[in-house]
Amino acid sequence: MSGKRQTSPARQYRVPGGPHSLPVHGAWKSHLPAKESILPDGTQKVEFVRNRILAGLPRKEYARIASDLAPTTLKAGQILYEPGGTMQSAYFPETAVVSILSQAEEGTSIEVSLVGSEGVVGVPIVLKSHALPYRVVVQGAGTAWRMKADVLRREFDRCGALHKLLLHYVHALIVQLAQSSACNQFHTTRQRLCRWLLASEDLSGSNELRSTQEFLSQMLGVNRGSANQAAGSLQRAGLIRYRRGRITILNRAGLETATCECYRIIRSEFDRFFRR
Numbered sequence: 001m002s003g004k005r006q007t008s009p010a011r012q013y014r015v016p017g018g019p020h021s022l023p024v025h026g027a028w029k030s031h032l033p034a035k036e037s038i039l040p041d042g043t044q045k046v047e048f049v050r051n052r053i054l055a056g057l058p059r060k061e062y063a064r065i066a067s068d069l070a071p072t073t074l075k076a077g078q079i080l081y082e083p084g085g086t087m088q089s090a091y092f093p094e095t096a097v098v099s100i101l102s103q104a105e106e107g108t109s110i111e112v113s114l115v116g117s118e119g120v121v122g123v124p125i126v127l128k129s130h131a132l133p134y135r136v137v138v139q140g141a142g143t144a145w146r147m148k149a150d151v152l153r154r155e156f157d158r159c160g161a162l163h164k165l166l167l168h169y170v171h172a173l174i175v176q177l178a179q180s181s182a183c184n185q186f187h188t189t190r191q192r193l194c195r196w197l198l199a200s201e202d203l204s205g206s207n208e209l210r211s212t213q214e215f216l217s218q219m220l221g222v223n224r225g226s227a228n229q230a231a232g233s234l235q236r237a238g239l240i241r242y243r244r245g246r247i248t249i250l251n252r253a254g255l256e257t258a259t260c261e262c263y264r265i266i267r268s269e270f271d272r273f274f275r276r
């Protein structure tokens, strides 16, 4: 074991105003018989898994790794990784939503990436760097599959279907990061809030999420006044209801009209590789 700091999965991310969570949806369905569908290459695919990377695996490949996937419930505010640590496990979210946060030295932070059922927390493991200069925090409580780092590395090195799907994910992630960088520079806080709300709904499967002004401002990288102003504007337009730290999306089509092109560019890139 190296002398590097290990991250305890039980640690919580304390944010002024309390924890933030999305509802936990449904129970584990792994005990149900898998439905099968035929992939373009003629192989069968599993359908009871919601995570789009795992769901894209041919049934035979999934069966080989199934025993290495541990069902896990992630709590809102739980820290999965701290900068300087070594990633011990990868997480394939089902209903959980995870934020990757960049923190400035003075304490302010901004969300670099949002990971949910379309992805995996653990890209540094497959890229064999095992580390990240960002904090990884559960933003929305929910379920995920946990896989040990050495198992994921071994599976990736087999160069099978999981390898291919993970490379597709890395590509989509690069597009997401690049587009987010452009978005932060060129688009308004209101547009970016719309994008964040739409992405959160896509990943959690719920139109309702809990989030304080403080948390919103951290996600958007703006002060609380600006975050509040943007949320108030969306509420006055009838697109959301924002009450006591709970945001309800009332008009998704309206949010899609109000957001910038970045939402569609990022989403289409994920949809290109991972079927819903």
Ligand SMILES: [Zn+2]
Residues within 6 Å of the ligand: 182, 183, 184, 187, 191, 192, 260, 261, 262, 263
């Ligand atoms: Zn944008």
